[in-house]
Amino acid sequence: FEAVVSTQSTGKYSGRGIDAMQAIADAGKKRDIAIFNQTISKYEAELQKDGVIESHLKALYDTLLEKNLVRIIEPYSRVQLSHVAETIALPYEVVERKLSQIILDKKFSGILDQRSGVLIVFDASEEDQTYTYALETISHMGKVVDALFKKAQKLS
Numbered sequence: 001f002e003a004v005v006s007t008q009s010t011g012k013y014s015g016r017g018i019d020a021m022q023a024i025a026d027a028g029k030k031r032d033i034a035i036f037n038q039t040i041s042k043y044e045a046e047l048q049k050d051g052v053i054e055s056h057l058k059a060l061y062d063t064l065l066e067k068n069l070v071r072i073i074e075p076y077s078r079v080q081l082s083h084v085a086e087t088i089a090l091p092y093e094v095v096e097r098k099l100s101q102i103i104l105d106k107k108f109s110g111i112l113d114q115r116s117g118v119l120i121v122f123d124a125s126e127e128d129q130t131y132t133y134a135l136e137t138i139s140h141m142g143k144v145v146d147a148l149f150k151k152a153q154k155l156s
Contacts, residue, residue, distance in 0.1 A: 020046045024057065033064050034089055065090075065098055070108055073099075073119060081117045 020043035027036035040047060040057065048054050065088075072087050073079055085095040099119060102108045109122035 016043060017046045019043070024060070028060060028064065031064055031067060033061070033068055036061060036064060062098075066102055066107070069095065069098060069102065073108070073110075073121060076119075077121050079119050079121070081112070081119060084119070 020039065023039040023043065024036065024047070027033075027039055047057060068088055069084065072084055081096055081099070082092060084099075085092045088095065096112065096114075099108075100112055103110055103112065111120050111122075112118075113120060
């Protein structure tokens with residue numbers, strides 16, 4: 001983005017809209033949610049009047065939040081959600097909701113113990129291929145039976 005803004009041909013395009021996009025690009029490069037949120041607040045009129053930009057900003061926010069949460073919880077086998085919320089400087093409910101989404105989307109292995117407010121992290125396990133192999137075997141057996149049936153019909 002900086003390369004595009006700094007070229008001579010874009011000199012006539014300047015103002016708060018371009019400043020807003022540059023600030024968003026900087027926040028994205030730094031992977032800093034706090035700067036991202038501050039930029040959204042500062043340039044609210046410029047960024048949220050366009051539906052396309054607003055949807056892209058939401059997607060960028062979700063990606064930044066997800067990557068930051070995963071980075072924070074990676075070194076732990078058990079971690080308090082309140083600690084994660086304090087570390088990332090977001091409300092507990094937002095952190096809990098996003099972590100449950102990450103787990104349901106299978107982007108991270110673990111469970112949320114809501115009673116004790118703890119995230120229990122599992123080691124990433126390889127998927128068991130037994131079911132896949134069994135389905136392949138059954139499929140091949142079906143083809144063999146069909147071929148034998150056709151040969152039996154020709155003999156009779």
